Amino acid sequence: DTGVSQDPRHKITKRGQNVTFRCDPISEHNRLYWYRQTLGQGPEFLTYFQNEAQLEKSRLLSDRFSAERPKGSFSTLEIQRTEQGDSAMYLCASSPRTGANNEQFFGPGTRLTVL
Amino acid sequence: GNSVTQMEGPVTLSEEAFLTINCTYTATGYPSLFWYVQYPGEGLQLLLKATKADDKGSNKGFEATYRKETTSFHLEKGSVQVSDSAVYFCALFRNTGFQKLVFGTGTRLLVSP
Numbered sequence: 001d002t003g004v005s006q007d008p009r010h011k012i013t014k015r016g017q018n019v020t021f022r023c024d025p026i027s028e029h030n031r032l033y034w035y036r037q038t039l040g041q042g043p044e045f046l047t048y049f050q051n052e053a054q055l056e057k058s059r060l061l062s063d064r065f066s067a068e069r070p071k072g073s074f075s076t077l078e079i080q081r082t083e084q085g086d087s088a089m090y091l092c093a094s095s096p097r098t099g100a101n102n103e104q105f106f107g108p109g110t111r112l113t114v115l
Numbered sequence: 116g117n118s119v120t121q122m123e124g125p126v127t128l129s130e131e132a133f134l135t136i137n138c139t140y141t142a143t144g145y146p147s148l149f150w151y152v153q154y155p156g157e158g159l160q161l162l163l164k165a166t167k168a169d170d171k172g173s174n175k176g177f178e179a180t181y182r183k184e185t186t187s188f189h190l191e192k193g194s195v196q197v198s199d200s201a202v203y204f205c206a207l208f209r210n211t212g213f214q215k216l217v218f219g220t221g222t223r224l225l226v227s228p
Contacts, residue, residue: 004158033215033216035216040220040221041220041221042119042204042206042218042219042220042221043159043204043216043218044218045215045216045217048214048215056214056215058215091158091159093159093216102147102208102214103149103161103164104161104216105161106151106158106159106160107158108157108158109158
């Protein structure tokens with residue numbers, strides 16, 4: 001399978017702990033996106049990378065959140081000092097290029113539960 | 116700002132019924148428009164797309180037409196199946212400036228035999 005993969009699929013943690021999620025995009029896709037989806041809502045943009053450069057960040061991405069894509073391939077999203085409000089599905093997507101007709105391919109998501 | 120408004124669900128239909136899920140958008144410029152589908156326990160899948168006014172996207176019997184004059188992109192299917200039960204998300208993508216997908220809140224479709 002050559003789709004977008006995410007690890008882990010589920011994460012349960014206690015409030016105050018740090019968590020890290022990984023996303024492996026489709027090979028050779030140079031753009032990678034992170035979204036957050038809470039119950040009953042549509043996904044909300046968090047940040048995106050073009051190759052290894054983080055080009056845009058949402059105001060939703062507080063200073064407890066950090067994302068990296070060190071070699072322009074896989075990406076990690078870390079949440080420090082988790083809060084119950086961080087409980088959500090974290091989605092990763094990748095796309096091969098920008099502009100018109102841009103299509104983003106989504107992974108299965110990582111479901112985070114903060115107790 | 117950019118936003119997408121979808122009709123609230125759930126939409127409950129019997130098999131072979133006609134489906135319409137309304138979607139309207141607010142955006143500067145000329146965005147691309149998408150419908151994504153999320154089946155239970157799975158990730159988002161692109162269902163169809165349209166990149167300019169009057170374009171019609173279609174896939175798996177679903178259709179949607181990009182209507183610039185009414186800023187709408189309603190999803191339709193002539194005869195739904197039980198397997199179409201899922202959550203459907205309308206989304207826009209700005210082709211310039213701050214590039215990201217902006218999603219609606221989703222509409223759950225339940226199809227009974």
